[in-house]
Amino acid sequence: MEHVLIPPAQVSVLGIPGMVLALLITVAGIAAFGYIIARRLIPLAKGTSDPRFDRLPTRIKNVLLFWLAQYKQPRYALAGILHIVIFIGFIILAIRSTSLVIIGFSPDFVFPGLDGTAGTVYSVLKDYAATAVLIACVIAGLRRGFFKPDRYKVPARYGKEHTWEAIFVLGLIGGLMVFEGLFEATAVAAQAQQGAAAELIAPLSLAWFFSIILGQAPVAALQGLHTTAYFLHDAIFFFFLCYLPFGKHFHVITSIFNVIFSKLDRGRIKPVQWGVSDEELDNLEAFGVRYVEDFSWKHMLDFYTCVDCGRCSDNCPANAVGRPLSPRFISIKARDDMFDRFPVLGEVKPREPLMDRVLEQDAIWSCTTCGACEEECPVMNEYIDKMVDLRRAMVEEGQVPQSLQKALGALEKRGNPYGKMEKKRQEWTQSLPEEVEVRVAGSKDQPATLYFPDSATSYDESLQEIARSTATILHYCGEDYGILGKAERDSGHEVRRFGEEMLFQTLRDANTQAIEKSGAERVVTSDPHAYNALTKDYEGVPPAQHISQYILERIQSGTIKLKPLQEEASVVTYHDPCYMGRHNLLYDTPRKILDAIPGLTRVEMERSKDSSFCCGGGGLMLYYEPPEEEERMGQKRARMIGETGADLVVSCCPFCLTNLEDGIKTSGYEGKVRIMDLTELVARHLDWDAK
Amino acid sequence: MNILVCVKRVPDPAENEIEINSDGSDIEREDLVYSVNEWDNYAVEEAIQIREQHGGSVTVVSVGDEDSEEVLRREMAMGADQGILVSDDAFEGSDGRGIATILKAVVESGDYDLVLTGAQSDEGAAQIGGMLAAMLDQPYASLVNEIQVQGGTKLQVGREIEGGNQEVNEIELPCVLSIQSGINEPRYVGIRGIRKVSGVEIPEKEVSDLGLSEDQVGEKAARVKRVDYFHPEMGEGAEILEGSTEEVAEKLVELLKSKGGMK
Numbered sequence: 001m002e003h004v005l006i007p008p009a010q011v012s013v014l015g016i017p018g019m020v021l022a023l024l025i026t027v028a029g030i031a032a033f034g035y036i037i038a039r040r041l042i043p044l045a046k047g048t049s050d051p052r053f054d055r056l057p058t059r060i061k062n063v064l065l066f067w068l069a070q071y072k073q074p075r076y077a078l079a080g081i082l083h084i085v086i087f088i089g090f091i092i093l094a095i096r097s098t099s100l101v102i103i104g105f106s107p108d109f110v111f112p113g114l115d116g117t118a119g120t121v122y123s124v125l126k127d128y129a130a131t132a133v134l135i136a137c138v139i140a141g142l143r144r145g146f147f148k149p150d151r152y153k154v155p156a157r158y159g160k161e162h163t164w165e166a167i168f169v170l171g172l173i174g175g176l177m178v179f180e181g182l183f184e185a186t187a188v189a190a191q192a193q194q195g196a197a198a199e200l201i202a203p204l205s206l207a208w209f210f211s212i213i214l215g216q217a218p219v220a221a222l223q224g225l226h227t228t229a230y231f232l233h234d235a236i237f238f239f240f241l242c243y244l245p246f247g248k249h250f251h252v253i254t255s256i257f258n259v260i261f262s263k264l265d266r267g268r269i270k271p272v273q274w275g276v277s278d279e280e281l282d283n284l285e286a287f288g289v290r291y292v293e294d295f296s297w298k299h300m301l302d303f304y305t306c307v308d309c310g311r312c313s314d315n316c317p318a319n320a321v322g323r324p325l326s327p328r329f330i331s332i333k334a335r336d337d338m339f340d341r342f343p344v345l346g347e348v349k350p351r352e353p354l355m356d357r358v359l360e361q362d363a364i365w366s367c368t369t370c371g372a373c374e375e376e377c378p379v380m381n382e383y384i385d386k387m388v389d390l391r392r393a394m395v396e397e398g399q400v401p402q403s404l405q406k407a408l409g410a411l412e413k414r415g416n417p418y419g420k421m422e423k424k425r426q427e428w429t430q431s432l433p434e435e436v437e438v439r440v441a442g443s444k445d446q447p448a449t450l451y452f453p454d455s456a457t458s459y460d461e462s463l464q465e466i467a468r469s470t471a472t473i474l475h476y477c478g479e480d481y482g483i484l485g486k487a488e489r490d491s492g493h494e495v496r497r498f499g500e501e502m503l504f505q506t507l508r509d510a511n512t513q514a515i516e517k518s519g520a521e522r523v524v525t526s527d528p529h530a531y532n533a534l535t536k537d538y539e540g541v542p543p544a545q546h547i548s549q550y551i552l553e554r555i556q557s558g559t560i561k562l563k564p565l566q567e568e569a570s571v572v573t574y575h576d577p578c579y580m581g582r583h584n585l586l587y588d589t590p591r592k593i594l595d596a597i598p599g600l601t602r603v604e605m606e607r608s609k610d611s612s613f614c615c616g617g618g619g620l621m622l623y624y625e626p627p628e629e630e631e632r633m634g635q636k637r638a639r640m641i642g643e644t645g646a647d648l649v650v651s652c653c654p655f656c657l658t659n660l661e662d663g664i665k666t667s668g669y670e671g672k673v674r675i676m677d678l679t680e681l682v683a684r685h686l687d688w689d690a691k
Numbered sequence: 692m693n694i695l696v697c698v699k700r701v702p703d704p705a706e707n708e709i710e711i712n713s714d715g716s717d718i719e720r721e722d723l724v725y726s727v728n729e730w731d732n733y734a735v736e737e738a739i740q741i742r743e744q745h746g747g748s749v750t751v752v753s754v755g756d757e758d759s760e761e762v763l764r765r766e767m768a769m770g771a772d773q774g775i776l777v778s779d780d781a782f783e784g785s786d787g788r789g790i791a792t793i794l795k796a797v798v799e800s801g802d803y804d805l806v807l808t809g810a811q812s813d814e815g816a817a818q819i820g821g822m823l824a825a826m827l828d829q830p831y832a833s834l835v836n837e838i839q840v841q842g843g844t845k846l847q848v849g850r851e852i853e854g855g856n857q858e859v860n861e862i863e864l865p866c867v868l869s870i871q872s873g874i875n876e877p878r879y880v881g882i883r884g885i886r887k888v889s890g891v892e893i894p895e896k897e898v899s900d901l902g903l904s905e906d907q908v909g910e911k912a913a914r915v916k917r918v919d920y921f922h923p924e925m926g927e928g929a930e931i932l933e934g935s936t937e938e939v940a941e942k943l944v945e946l947l948k949s950k951g952g953m954k
Contacts (some may be wrong), residue, residue, distance in 0.1 A: 282886060325872035398769065398878025405879050410706050412882070413724040421722065502882040665936065 004190040005223050008230040009107040018227070022104025022234060029238025036245050036344050037253075043293060043300055043342045049274045050296035052261035055670075057620065059260050062380070067259040072378040075611075076311060078143070082136045086173065086667055089133035090252070096126045097237055104234060127184075127202035134177040134206055141170045151310040158329040162248070162308055169249050172240045177206065179236065182229035184223045193219060246339070248308040248332075255379045258305040261298050262380035266371075268536045270296075270385045272392065272501055276495030281502070288392025288499065291351040292337055292358075295386065303338060306331035312373035312383070317614040318366040322630035325366035327373040327383050333358050354389070361399060362627055364390045368617030369497050370578040372465035375610050384497070391499025404498065407623040412503055415489035415510070416455040417620065422486040428453070428464035429471070429483075434467075436475045441482035446519035449474070449481040452544075454530040455490040456618070456654040462661070463654040469683035470526045470547050476686045477550075477559050481524075487514040493533035493579075494619025497605040508538055515541050524550050526679050528579035528586075528653045529618050535584075546580065548652050549592045551682055555596045560684070561690040565599035569648035569674070572602050573641060575660065576612035577653035590652050590678055597685055603644045613637050615663070618655030634663025642669045652678035692747035692864075694738040695803040696771070697794055697823075698731040700755050700762040701813035706790055715920050727762040730809025732769075734870035736877035737838060738807055745840050747804070748772045752797050754782060754790055764871040768884035769877070779897040784910030791822035792908055796901035798827060805846070806867045810834050812932065820869035830866040836874045 011018040039533075065071045070087055073080035095111055102109045143149065144166045154161050160303045184207045188199055192215065201208050214222060244252050251258075272287050274296070281287075289295055298661040312327035313319045319326050337358045342350045355361060363652050367387045374383055394400060400408070412417030439445050451474060474481045492507035515523065523533050523544040534544035554560040575592060580586045587609045594602050607613045616633035617624075637660060641649045649664075651657060660675050702709065702718070703726040710719045727735075738749040751766040752775040753759040763774035777793055785793070798806055806824075810833065811817035817833070824831030837849030841861070850858045851871055862868075865894040900906055906912060932939045 282883075287883065395879060395881050396883065398880065398884075399880035402876055405877075406705065408879070408881075409703075409726065413703075413706045413726070419703075421708060423722075500881055502886070506882060670936070 003187075004189050004194045004196050004219070005226045007107040008104050008227055011223075011227050013227065013231065018231075019105045019107075020229065022101075025231075025234050025238055025603065026104065027239060032242045033238070036242055039344045040245050040250075040304070042348065043338050044297040046293040047292075047295055047297035047300050048310035048580070050270075050298045051274055052298055055264055058264055059262075062262060062264075063256060063259050066262075066378070066380060067256050070378070072376070075376065076226055077133040079140075079309070080147075082140050082143075085132050085136040086140075089129040089136070092126055092129040093133070093180070095122070096130075097176070098169075100180065100183070100230070100233060101237060104230070106425040123200060124205075127181075127205035128178055128209050130177045131204075131206040134174055134181075137170045137177070139172045141167055141174075144170070148602075151314050152308075153210045153551075157324075158326065158333070165247050166308075168241075168515070169240075172236055172243070175236045176233060176240065179229040179233035181206040181210050182225060183273040184235060185214055186226035186229065189214040189217065190222045190226075206471055243305075243480070245344075248306065251307045251379055254305040255300060255307075257590045258301055258379050258381070261301065263382050263385070265536070266585070267532045267579065269388050269496055278505060284395070287396045287501065288394070289386070289389040290353050290355070290393045290397075292334060292341065292354060293351065294393070295334075295389070299382065299386055300338060301354060302386075303331050303335035305379045305380060306334055307516040309378065311376040311378065311382070313375045315372040315611065317370060317372065317394060317616075317633045317636070318368065318626075319635060320613075321633050322628060323362075323366040323626045324628050325362055325363040330359065330363070330383065330386070331381060355394065355399070359390065361394060364394065365401060365404075365624055366626055368621050368633075369579070370614035370617070371582040372578075372614065373613065375582050379469075388497055388499055389499075392501060393499075395499040395501075401624060403623045403625045404620055407620055408495070408498075408500055408503065410494060411490055411492075411507065415507065415613045416459055417490065417623065418455070418459050420459050425455075425488055426466045426483060426485040428458060432468055432471060436471055438471050439482035440485040441518035441520060442484075443517055443519075446480060447480045448521045449479050450515060450518055450520035450523045451481055451483050451543075452488065452491070452515075452523050452527075452530055452534065453483065454488075454525065454527045454654075456658070458488070460654070460658070463657060466526050466657070466677045466679050468652055469677065469679035470524075472683045473547070473551060473560075473679060473686065474524070476683075476688070476691070477554055482518070482520075484511075484514050484518060487517075489514075490619075491530040491533040491537075493525075493529040493537065494566050494621065496533075496537060498620045504537070508533075510554055512538060513653065524653070526652070526677070528577045528584070529655070532579045532583055544654070546584075546586065546589075547679055548580070548586065548593060551678075552589050552593050555593060560682075561687040562597050562685045563687045565597055566684055567676075567681070568622065569646075569649060570601065571646040572600055572648045572650055573605055573644045573646035574602065574608070575605070575615070575649055575651040575656055576609055577651055577656045578612065578614050579618075580652060581612050582610055590650070593678060593682065594650060597681070603646055605640050605644050607640060613640060615651075615653075615656040617659075618653065622655065622658070632663060632666070634659035634661075636663070638663035638667045638669050638673070640672070641673055642667075647673055649673060649675045650678050650681055651675065692741060692744055692748070692843075693803045694747060694805045694807060695750050695752060695798060695801065696731065696738050696740060696766070697806070697808045697819065698735065698751050698753050698762055698766055699728045699809070699812045700725050700753065700759045702726075702727045703729070711920060711922055716917070717920060725758065725762070725905065727765055728812040730811060730870060730872050732766070732809075732877050733872050733874050734807040734809050735766045735769055735771055736875045737870055738805075739878075740875060741805075741838065741840060742770075742772075750775060750801065750803070752777060752794070754778075754785075754793050760893055764885055764888055764891075765880050767888045767891060767893075768880045774891075774893040776893050776895045777897075777901070778895055781898045781905045781909045784913055785908050786913035786915040787816055787818040788822055788914065789908045789912050791819050791826055792912075793901065794819065795826040796903050797896070798823070800896075800901060804865050806865070808867070808869050810869045810871045817869070820867055824867035827865075827867065830862050831868070832860055832862055832866070833869045834871045834922045835868045836871045838868070838874075844884050925951055927942050 009019040013021050020346035070084045073083050099111050188201050188211045244250050310328050369384045411417050441447050457463050457467045489507045489510045490503040496504035522542050524547050526547045531546040657677050664673050702723040708756045712719045717774050742749050749771045751771045753763050767774050796936050808820040832848050834851050835848045836851050839847040841847050846862050848860050852858050932942045
């Protein structure tokens, strides 16, 4: 194609040949970018090890789904769509921008494969992409600048507003789109004026509008604009590239790696240190994270990748009730500390503890490990493992709230947080009807199935009905089952998650031995926390099921027959416990059981399944007294339950039962909404006549 | 400042069901779990905090059987520099004065500027601190809930007074203080912390090591003897509040106000 305008490579800008200027900008830009990235990698290299190179097919699938297909973005509709437009636009325009940079010093460069028809198709596509990105940037800018969704607010304790950063970057992106369009439109306009063959320009695209506006402009003006647009595009391009690693837009570069290396095992807690076995733990000088470089390289990459979008904190139940925890600011503040300690220019600064300087102890204790933040994060950042690592360090330094120390002491002495006698662990069996016999499994009596109620269900009188209902169901099914009785210890699920790893291991080892001695072939539990512990935290124990899995299998096989709804309940809603749902993906199992009761009408809460709202947490969390809290999570959840119009809420976790019962009573729903554990509902609906 | 803290191994009522044994001489000791006396734990934390700010050392001492070593280790894991276990069959049956006599010998065998005890322990007599101070001819303050070091010769101590009032005293060193719970927030000691000090030698001292004679301690020397031990019978007067949650709460508030439990 014949050029009417002189290409940038052949013009002279302020006396410098265009080709030289373009080459200079490119070389300087790439060198600066390379240097910045090298500096940013320093803390990652100092981080602790973290094996993330296994299961490549799954990792590639995650990249396709969560990165390329932006799967989590539409969970927030408007922001999600805007992001998808900008993201897809960026992918399409990456080729165009690169070739624009190259033609600055190599004017005849054409991207391999993009000569001919493919080039024409691409050219049309990228015109629309640039237009769409510009429109998305304008809308996004208006949103951030004028409408200011609450999600982006920065509470005073966490620093100043970040709005300018967002708008500045939107401006840079918009600039890239505008100058790219102008560069093309000036050439097309000049060519049209001279009657030369013009490049196809996509109708109604940004470049198309520019070409019409500029249609009658003198060629000299078009030439000036053409050259200016080119070099501004070039300058913004490299400035943007080098600016990315200084803020939340680092994610443009890091998010793909963050998704590739994201955590693959739900509900599992990272070991104290990867590659160090339990037996070698005593040799470790320190547990957990005190300084930023105690985090693993991947956890530091998480901080770099945080987009500051606030979706985590928007979903965090602790944040919602006014506890001093905002996952977003854990990331942002830790990232800022990394930037400060490991600056791009200048010396690396000496390390300083994170706690009480960058992070607050109570923020870290406030987390219920419900996983809502991780579920929501569009770039797959992790929080729970970081909380646990930070807690491990606090435990080692003795910085544990007094209320938790009591419970931990009781767990150490008695194997349960209540400090009750071991022999009383099976007292719940006493009020069962005579025909429901609960055997104590051990070396003499070895039933095939072991029921593991765990501490809360065993000791808390208001929860023992769960154990009795479970025993009744097992009896109905003709199961050969027993319990460990006084040999059972707390599963330690929360002990581990509260950072007391050695106590957890003591409890785990005691249970593992007792289970082994019982000769059980399988374990069932009615506590999702125990289920998660037995399947994820324990090794070498028989396969474990949550009682809902056991029930559903037997409903489907016809062993369990259920009577029509006996309860005075017109509408039932189901509350997803965190360790059933998000951590184990058992969303449908309990729902199918409810639906198997004839006559039961079930409705969903707005926040259900993977966006379920934590009841307030289990195990040790019951003992934690947050210094700041506007209301309890259970109260907030009770209102969500009330809003569905349901008069019965069913859950399948002892802690949900405790917290929600309390929440219902104290938020004005007493007498309007009842709560029941799934086991109790099923036990009441067992059809004994149909057996 | 060199600080000696006296600690005792006791059954914590939060982790035990305390029952009287059949002959009414003691509590049922089978199936009990033991911890460090709660008040003593506050005293150790306070001593460690003083050392952290002003230097010196913290020594913990316990009079008891070999099992008492576990509470010494726990306090050492907390941060005490060394432990002394005072254990001898001859101590069996000592009354409060006997224990104070043993502790006096321990204090005199070392060089301590400050001796701390818990305000009381499981038996609730709250007598050791005062007796020990008298035997040592040192000043004494009880129920201390605040300590400020003033130079090398004096302390300023806060004391809890009946009715929630607070008193502040200056006290000369060396002295003995009995520590009230709530003076600080004792740090947590995990299993890992205890394992880390598991290899540290804890010297064990007997009657002869302390320059005591057998007739100064133990049952023979005791001038206070327990003659009975029982749980008082439940009296009349339990009142069950009835009504809705709000009504019950309202009645309870009224009751508490009328009895002076709330203002």
